[in-house]
Amino acid sequence: MTSPATTTPALLPGGAALSFQNGQLMLEQVALSALAREHGTPLFVYSRAAILSALAAYQRGFAGRRAQICYAMKANASLAILRLLAEAGCGFDIVSVGELERALAAGATPSKIVFSGIGKTRQEMRRALEVGIGCFNVESLPELDVLSEVAQSCGQRAPVSIRVNPNVDARTHPYISTGLKGNKFGIAHEQALAAYRHAASLPGLRVAGIDCHIGSQITEVAPYLEAMDRVLDLVTAIEAAGIAIGHIDFGGGLGIDYRGETPPAADALWAELLARMDARGFGERQIMIEPGRSLVGNAGVCLTEVLYLKPGEQKNFCIVDAAMNDLPRPALYEAYHRIVPVVQATPDAATSTWDVVGPVCESGDWLGRERALAVRPGDHLAVLSAGAYCMSMASNYNARPRAAEVLVDGAQARLIRRREQLQDLWRDELG
Numbered sequence: 048m049t050s051p052a053t054t055t056p057a058l059l060p061g062g063a064a065l066s067f068q069n070g071q072l073m074l075e076q077v078a079l080s081a082l083a084r085e086h087g088t089p090l091f092v093y094s095r096a097a098i099l100s101a102l103a104a105y106q107r108g109f110a111g112r113r114a115q116i117c118y119a120m121k122a123n124a125s126l127a128i129l130r131l132l133a134e135a136g137c138g139f140d141i142v143s144v145g146e147l148e149r150a151l152a153a154g155a156t157p158s159k160i161v162f163s164g165i166g167k168t169r170q171e172m173r174r175a176l177e178v179g180i181g182c183f184n185v186e187s188l189p190e191l192d193v194l195s196e197v198a199q200s201c202g203q204r205a206p207v208s209i210r211v212n213p214n215v216d217a218r219t220h221p222y223i224s225t226g227l228k229g230n231k232f233g234i235a236h237e238q239a240l241a242a243y244r245h246a247a248s249l250p251g252l253r254v255a256g257i258d259c260h261i262g263s264q265i266t267e268v269a270p271y272l273e274a275m276d277r278v279l280d281l282v283t284a285i286e287a288a289g290i291a292i293g294h295i296d297f298g299g300g301l302g303i304d305y306r307g308e309t310p311p312a313a314d315a316l317w318a319e320l321l322a323r324m325d326a327r328g329f330g331e332r333q334i335m336i337e338p339g340r341s342l343v344g345n346a347g348v349c350l351t352e353v354l355y356l357k358p359g360e361q362k363n364f365c366i367v368d369a370a371m372n373d374l375p376r377p378a379l380y381e382a383y384h385r386i387v388p389v390v391q392a393t394p395d396a397a398t399s400t401w402d403v404v405g406p407v408c409e410s411g412d413w414l415g416r417e418r419a420l421a422v423r424p425g426d427h428l429a430v431l432s433a434g435a436y437c438m439s440m441a442s443n444y445n446a447r448p449r450a451a452e453v454l455v456d457g458a459q460a461r462l463i464r465r466r467e468q469l470q471d472l473w474r475d476e477l478g
Contacts, residue, residue, distance in 0.1 A: 060304040060345040060385070060432050064097035070391040072429055074348065076458040080389045083350045083427045087466065089369035089450040090350040091438050093123075095131060096456070097346035098434075101313070102135055105338060108317030112334060117161050119299050119339030120146050122435040127454050127463035128343060129153030138181065140299070140337035144171040151178065161296070161335065163210070163258075165190075165232060172197040172205070182206045182335075184258040184296065186233050188242060195251030207246055208256035208296055211239045213277040215261045215270050232260070236277060243285045254290055256335070257282060260298025263340060266310040268319055271297070275320055279327055296335040303344040305432050306383045313341060340435040347434025349374050349450070350389065351414075353426045354406070363401045365422055370405025371412040372444040374430060374437045378411040385431040386414065392421035403428070407445050446472055 059065045064075050071078045074094050082092055105116050117138035120129060124146060129139070130153045138159025139150040150160060162175050163184040172194055175183065185191055185207050198205035212233030234242050239257075246252050259278045261270055275297065282292050297320070302310040311319075324330050351369035358364075376382035386403055401422070403415040414430055422428070441449045448467035453460050 059387070064094035064100075064346065065348070065431070067391060072387065072389045072391075075455045077455045077460045079348065079350055079429055080427060082453055082460055083352070083389060086451050086453060086462065088350050088352045088427065089373045091347055091433060091450055091452045092350060092460075093125075093128065093343070093347045093434055093452070093454050095454055098128065098131060098343055099135060101342045101346065102132065102137070104313035105317070105336070105342075106136075108314035108321070109334070112321065112330075113332070114334040114336070115159060115294075117159065117335060117337050118342060119337045120150060121439060122339030123343045123347070123437075123439050124149050125438065125452055125463055126153050127452075127461075129155070131454075132342070140339070144168075144174050147171070147175060147178070147180070157181070161208075161258075161337070163260075163337070167194075169193065169197050173201060176201050176203050176205060182208055182255050182294075182296075184208055184210050185246070186210045188234070188245060191242070191246050191249060191252065195249035198251035204251055204253040206255040207252050208254075208258040208294070209234055209239065209242050209246060210258040210260065211236055211278060211281060213259055213261065213274045215274045215277065233258075236281065239281050240284050240288060243290050244288060247290050254292070256294035256296055256333075257285070257292050258296040258298065258335075260337065261300060263300045264302040265300045266302040266308045268311055268316060271316065271320055272323060275323055276327075279324070279329055282329070292332075294333040294335050295329070296337070299336060299338040299341070301338060301341040303341055303432060303435075306385065310341075313338070344435035345432050347432075347437070349430040349433040349437060351428050351430065353422050353424050353428065355424060356401075356422065358399075363399055365401035365403045365418075365420065367403060367405060367414065367428060369414060369430065369450075370407040370445075370447065371409060372407060372442045372447050373405075373450050374414060374433060375440045375442070376436055377414055378409070379440075384415060384433060386418050386420070387429050387431065388420065388422065389427040389429050396421035407447070443467075443472055448472065 115138050117140040118132045119140040133154045139155050140161050141147050142164035157179045158181045160180040161182045165186040194205050210233040213236050247254055261274050351367040355366040371378040398419050398421045400417050401420050405412045451466035452464035454463045
């Protein structure tokens with residue numbers, strides 16, 4: 048079924064890492080069909096070069112500035128990816144003690160870790176203080192009080208920044224919008240100054256900075272500029288009250304190309320944002336950011352095998368072995384992922400329109416709707432842009448073992464997570 052035809056590069060997000068060569072879908076210099084045969088499916092495969100290229104765009108944007116990039120590891124917490132980013136100089140944005148321990152296991156520098164999230168427990172706070180993380184991003188007044196108590200009991204003063212909710216519409220999916228008044232995150236912009244005064248009065252806290260995060264999969268510059276202006280206004284007011292702000296954390300949220308979106312490149316985005324900071328006299332401030340999806344999203348694909356073709360009166364179903372437990376974004380957000388064959392069909396192959404669905408017992412178990420594909424049972428498909436919020440949200444629903452993961456580096460491919468075995472599913476149960 049191979050053909051020398053090639054696919055237009057614009058149809059393959061992931062930059063130069065992903066391409067068709069002589070009819071074979073390649074990630075860097077590795078044929079994905081070979082990985083599917085060797086490791087089985089479902090299988091997640093990531094490009095080292097694509098991850099480092101995405102990071103390099105941020106690093107170029109911050110050249111000559113006091114800036115720390117803290118990868119939002121909820122996007123993809125594979126140890127191999129964490130190690131790669133730690134070695135490249137990244138810190139980490141965590142939201143649980145489990146993520147803290149994973150980051151430490153991957154070689155993270157504790158002082159480059161920021162702890163976000165609205166529901167930190169006392170145990171989590173103690174462990175983070177014990178290892179010496181860089182900052183707690185605090186999201187409520189009660190959390191300030193509890194953190195101060197915990198820090199005092201540990202004989203420490205916890206470094207804090209308060210996550211301010213600027214009430215800026217990021218114009219993204221409601222489930223991943225975080226900066227509006229109706230969202231559960233952060234402290235309202237109007238209450239921020241009072242919150243900082245309260246934080247400064249608590250004996251177990253040391254005000255370190257200010258934090259803002261307005262959402263995820265943002266594809267425009269305007270929401271960032273609006274949020275930045277509101278945060279800089281607050282910094283001016285807080286410091287006028289005698290409370291020094293050491294760093295400004297602008298969060299993350301930059302989107303990627305799933306279906307033709309054109310988000311700004313990271314270096315171009317930050318050139319514009321830094322120009323605004325310079326114009327307002329904040330250009331020398333230490334900056335922190337927390338990108339996740341934009342570093343790993345388009346670096347990964349999910350490989351899956353076609354099990355059955357089920358034509359119907361209203362819809363045709365292409366049933367594959369990957370499911371909503373492996374790749375939950377379509378079921379959660381009605382998210383779009385491009386789906387392409389791992390080996391291109393011959394020019395005379397018949398193309399039909401298919402809903403690509405998995406074997407899980409839910410009508411919501413679909414990976415793509417109304418896709419034009421020339422497929423047969425036994426073929427392999429690649430679900431693109433699967434590097435973020437896929438494996439990290441995978442589950443064992445329907446008693447399905449989680450997929451294996453592979454990291455590609457040039458012509459080499461390395462297994463970085465073994466496929467879960469059936470006995471692993473009840474390993475921790477007591478019967």
